Amino acid sequence: MAAAAIGMIRLRNLFAVVMLSGIFSLSAAALYVVLDAVDVAFTEASVGAGIATVLMLSTLALTTTEEAIKDHRNMSALVVVLIAGAVLIYGTLDMPFYGDPMAPIHLHVAPLYLRDSIVATGVPNVVTSVLASYRGYDTLGETTVIFTAAASVMALIGRGRRKVKHGVPEGAPSHGYSSMKPHPILRVTAKLLIPAILIYAFYVQAHGDFGPGGGFQAGVIFGSTFILYALIFGVDNTRIAIRGWVRRTMMASGVLIYAGTGVAALLLGGNFLDYSALLHDPVHGQHLGIFLVELGVGVTVSGSMITIFLIFAGQDR
């Protein structure tokens, strides 16, 4: 990882830097696996492999591939970075050792979550229940952040794109960037793989209660299928396959499902986002609430990912 990071800094060609950052993400996922953080590794895997590199590349396509050469060396910045790094390392000295059973986090909330969450929510995967139920407000905030990010990308640079009429894009001949007509191998393999990836995304969505995964990861995987479709069959065809209003509705309705679950709980006599009130049996209510919330997260994330990618890729510069 360190080698990849140093290489990233030293190389001038930004394509190579993007590739090394891919390696960085891969080894980060492997590291999370070694540290037993399955859900984090899952997120890193789906985001790093499916979205991050593609988005960086589309940014590069909008700007330039060469890093601007700066002559002056900013010594004060180096000093600040060194001091900040030293302070951070000094701070870690106070932190408990890895796996120390006397660490504060193991004494207060963690045992409570680990002991009670399965009984209280009926969901075997503790991470999912903590994220969606105990920390429901945080996750609602994160979902809103993703929604806001996609909405602001739309507002900032989404206006300049071409309007696409049904079927044939205006003027643009479908060559080069936009489609891969002369590539039967890529097209056939993509056609075979896209349904498989979609099914896998739904599996991750539904399986989040029991194993690693959940709404966010499923949304990212779902979005990456459409990115693959856009890469192979062209951005304009993707705009036809999943239309703008569908994308916008997906983005908005996910947050709506999430918040609506909370409001429904409020109306049924509980607190906001208190899923126990949803059904008569509190455990079943929790289960249903977590499922709905994860669904909302997944829908928002996939809608936002597709929207951001299409806007970035559809720019003509």
Next chain:
Amino acid sequence: MVALIVDVLSWALILGGGAFCVIGAVGMLRMPDVFTRMHAAGVVDTAGLGLILIGLMLQAGFTLVMVKLALILVFVLYTSPMSTHALAQSAVSTGVQPLLADGANNQKDKEDEPSKT
């Protein structure tokens, strides 16, 4: 008895797969140009991954884990030729010449920056 045979088999498969991985990686490092390096990388994708995953499958027995391993194997066998194809095709079409045996175009590897042209 059967367990012993399965164990020995999966030992052999995993060790063989690991050996193929290392061989492929060494080939990737030592081969002279892009296309031969791709050829070496193919060893990792097929023999290395295949043997190791089959060895793991023998360890897993008939469970969901085995199904997942088989799915991984199938998907990699789909995707890896696809990406290698795309890679080789675009390398050829941007003018990277393969090294030929008679030394016809034995120029040095081009540096990064094909985008300069």
Next chain:
Amino acid sequence: MMFAAGTLAVLVSMALALARALLGPTIYDRIMAVNSFGTLTVILIAVIGFLSDRPSFLDISLVYALINFITTIAIMKFFKYNRIGRRSGEDLGGL
């Protein structure tokens, strides 16, 4: 024990692939190295899952097996696009 041997082999190969990605004279060498680094990560995560007896790690390898190649395709595509797509009116036939 046998999983440890497998892990060691995969780690060595990953180091070699990383070296190729850092050295690689052309851009294609780097792409190829990243691609096989991804394959090696698939193997590594699967083997570590068995090493620590947590087969749920396999889901992560499955994700990588499914969507890792998207990166490669995207790199090829954007690389070509960056070179030819920008000059409008030239039809050089795509990737």
